[in-house]
Amino acid sequence: ETGVTQTPRHLVMGMTNKKSLKCEQHLGHNAMYWYKQSAKKPLELMFVYNFKEQTENNSVPSRFSPECPNSSHLFLHLHTLQPEDSALYLCASSQDQIAGGTYEQYFGPGTRLTVT
Amino acid sequence: GQNIDQPTEMTATEGAIVQINCTYQTSGFNGLFWYQQHAGEAPTFLSYNVLDGLEEKGRFSSFLSRSKGYSYLLLKELQMKDSASYLCAGMDSNYQLIWGAGTKLIIKP
Numbered sequence: 001e002t003g004v005t006q007t008p009r010h011l012v013m014g015m016t017n018k019k020s021l022k023c024e025q026h027l028g029h030n031a032m033y034w035y036k037q038s039a040k041k042p043l044e045l046m047f048v049y050n051f052k053e054q055t056e057n058n059s060v061p062s063r064f065s066p067e068c069p070n071s072s073h074l075f076l077h078l079h080t081l082q083p084e085d086s087a088l089y090l091c092a093s094s095q096d097q098i099a100g101g102t103y104e105q106y107f108g109p110g111t112r113l114t115v116t
Numbered sequence: 117g118q119n120i121d122q123p124t125e126m127t128a129t130e131g132a133i134v135q136i137n138c139t140y141q142t143s144g145f146n147g148l149f150w151y152q153q154h155a156g157e158a159p160t161f162l163s164y165n166v167l168d169g170l171e172e173k174g175r176f177s178s179f180l181s182r183s184k185g186y187s188y189l190l191l192k193e194l195q196m197k198d199s200a201s202y203l204c205a206g207m208d209s210n211y212q213l214i215w216g217a218g219t220k221l222i223i224k225p
Contacts, residue, residue, distance in 0.1 A: 004158075042120065043159075043203070043215040056212065090158065096211065103211055104149070107158035 144209020
């Protein structure tokens, strides 16, 4: 596997379900991100992890819960979601300049989430 | 506040040239990124500008004016495969990206 991978690619869940999205980066980067992408809206940054420590939480509802067990893996745990949470969820990784990178973010293919 | 503005949609003809503009307001500034996103796919990196001027990379060029808070992406010799959304993003003082809503580029034969 190369780059950034995400599973599942598609997910349909009811409002009472609990599910998890998984992201893995094979680039040796030190930062990982979760974004929400809704049609015709800017990418919304949800969470940032740097060296496994959460550094950003942009007022995301508690029904979204991130987990970063190591610098290569990132999870987004979902529970009691609302229909308006239906969107494309993108994972990205980057390497900051201190660690020899250029901050360019590399994205996974995303999980298309539909909440019914 | 922080804001990125870019046109919602543009149409161009195969073989022609198109310029996609972006204006930005960020808290601090650590560079301007352009990404390409085909429908149903992940955004992919196109260019990064942090100094004023033009950066050329094959058929694609990106320009930055820090004093005007302005950037553009120039695509030459358009091909059908260039039909995609083009995302402009400014990096703020915390090294976080502030994203525009994207410009959907439609290429006609």
